[in-house]
Amino acid sequence: EGSSSLEDKSERMRNYVPFLLTKVRNISGRFNDSKIAVGLRDILSSKMGDLQASAQFNYMFDIPWLIEHYPADKRSKPLLIVHGDQREKKHQLQEEAEPFPNVRLFQAKLPIAYGTHHSKMMLLLYAEGLRVVITTANLIHADWDKKTQGVWISPLFPKYSQENQDEAGPEGSQFQKDLMDYLHQYGPGPLNEWRQHVAEHDMSNAKVRLLASVPGRHIGINKDKWGHMKLRKLLQQYGEFDDIDSWPVIGQFSSIGSLGPDKSKWLCSEWLRSLASTNSLTSLDHDPSLHLMFPTVENVRTSLEGYVAGGSLPYSWKTAAKQPYLKDFFCRWKSECLGRSRASPHLKSYTRISPDLTKAAWFIMTSANLSKAAWGALEKNGSQLMIRSYEIGVLFLPQDFDTSEKFFNLPENQAESNGVILRLPFDLPVVPYTNEDRPWLWDRQYSQPDVHGHRWNP
Numbered sequence: 001e002g003s004s005s006l007e008d009k010s011e012r013m014r015n016y017v018p019f020l021l022t023k024v025r026n027i028s029g030r031f032n033d034s035k036i037a038v039g040l041r042d043i044l045s046s047k048m049g050d051l052q053a054s055a056q057f058n059y060m061f062d063i064p065w066l067i068e069h070y071p072a073d074k075r076s077k078p079l080l081i082v083h084g085d086q087r088e089k090k091h092q093l094q095e096e097a098e099p100f101p102n103v104r105l106f107q108a109k110l111p112i113a114y115g116t117h118h119s120k121m122m123l124l125l126y127a128e129g130l131r132v133v134i135t136t137a138n139l140i141h142a143d144w145d146k147k148t149q150g151v152w153i154s155p156l157f158p159k160y161s162q163e164n165q166d167e168a169g170p171e172g173s174q175f176q177k178d179l180m181d182y183l184h185q186y187g188p189g190p191l192n193e194w195r196q197h198v199a200e201h202d203m204s205n206a207k208v209r210l211l212a213s214v215p216g217r218h219i220g221i222n223k224d225k226w227g228h229m230k231l232r233k234l235l236q237q238y239g240e241f242d243d244i245d246s247w248p249v250i251g252q253f254s255s256i257g258s259l260g261p262d263k264s265k266w267l268c269s270e271w272l273r274s275l276a277s278t279n280s281l282t283s284l285d286h287d288p289s290l291h292l293m294f295p296t297v298e299n300v301r302t303s304l305e306g307y308v309a310g311g312s313l314p315y316s317w318k319t320a321a322k323q324p325y326l327k328d329f330f331c332r333w334k335s336e337c338l339g340r341s342r343a344s345p346h347l348k349s350y351t352r353i354s355p356d357l358t359k360a361a362w363f364i365m366t367s368a369n370l371s372k373a374a375w376g377a378l379e380k381n382g383s384q385l386m387i388r389s390y391e392i393g394v395l396f397l398p399q400d401f402d403t404s405e406k407f408f409n410l411p412e413n414q415a416e417s418n419g420v421i422l423r424l425p426f427d428l429p430v431v432p433y434t435n436e437d438r439p440w441l442w443d444r445q446y447s448q449p450d451v452h453g454h455r456w457n458p
């Protein structure tokens with residue numbers, strides 16, 4: 001755990017984008033250094049503050065396992081669990097919460113079929129202030145053990161004292177407004193208290209843009225508040241880039257939805273148009289190159305977990321069979337730079353990099369997989385954005401860091417600039433699938449033994 005707090009260590013990371021991975025068991029310790037990785041116990045540790053209460057938003061929970069990861073003297077503090085479970089799964093969660101009087105459950109509404117409460121966020125209220133953590137990991141052991149997962153830990157947001165609340169005025173920071181908007185979507189209930197906590201803390205030092213999705217058919221000004229249309233608006237507003245039309249876009253994710261019978265229906269039309277947005281008024285006359293990073297069967301077979309890792313990569317044969325065109329975009333999972341080529345990826349990240357692999361224009365870490373359910377699909381002649389799921393992530397933009405440079409420097413770029421360095425979670429250049437590579441499909445049989453001598457027979 002080391003002597004100084006994560007705060008001091010993050011001080012030493014001053015000129016790095018504050019994007020961390022989760023610790024991975026059984027890899028070299030140098031790849032779990034606190035400049036690179038963090039564990040759940042570290043995040044919940046009392047070195048981060050004197051915890052008073054917390055809210056855990058997620059998709060999968062192991063409540064006893066989660067509570068055990070809080071410091072012993074904090075395990076009876078109020079804990080709100082925000083989930084999307086219904087019917088039998090909801091009852092199971094209620095039973096699991098029964099022995100813990102400090103645990104409250106809140107079921108997020110899922111008004112549109114096939115939606116999930118996918119957001120993975122922690123609100124941590126301390127005596128000293130409030131912290132927001134956004135991650136890609138479920139609150140179960142397997143997600144924090146041998147996978148590649150993303151974590152953003154906010155600075156400690158200080159409580160407004162009465163005078164500086166008046167100074168700050170009602171608008172607060174954009175991050176605070178966006179987080180409040182997101183929390184309001186859950187409606188009245190136990191989140192009222194957490195909306196109040198957010199309102200009372202100064203979040204002007206967040207240095208990220210909130211990028212979220214909530215279920216609904218969003219129209220008018222709401223059409224640009226969520227999903228890929230929010231990203232489009234942010235990049236059109238703040239994408240002060242010179243000519244980056246030739247810069248490739250990379251999407252990396254752990255599941256894929258049904259994207260339509262060809263790339264022009266959603267992937268390379270509305271979705272890529274949003275990711276390729278900038279503030280330049282000239283329209284794109286050609287698609288930027290697009291790489292989609294998704295594990296091959298071989299990535300899964302040789303992973304630290306073996307085929308079991310594929311249980312968290314829920315891409316189905318039925319869906320894949322409808323979209324063979326994705327093969328042209330696929331590249332393998334590879335992360336030698338962070339010792340995680342065999343730590344199966346469950347994080348989701350999106351970025352746009354220079355052709356010479358030295359710079360990045362922006363970087364996103366999010367719960368959103370490559371699906372219309374997560375990012376939204378335009379309907380009614382583009383007048384409404386239909387989203388099925390709750391998602392939450394953060395967008396890192398160079399101008400949110402005190403640097404004069406327009407882009408992030410990738411570690412390969414040894415230029416001793418005073419710019420900000422972005423450590424991507426995967427290796428560059430990306431490795432396109434060979435003709436023999438196949439995307440992992442979780443409902444197919446694989447008979448070649450994995451690293452544990454097991455076969456996969458779902």
Ligand SMILES: O=C(O)c1ccc([N+](=O)[O-])cc1C(=O)O
Binds near residue numbers: 059060314346367
């Ligand atoms: O682990 C999750 O939260 C999760 C849950 C459902 C699905 N899904 O239905 O495709 C994907 C994921 C994922 O994150 O990969």
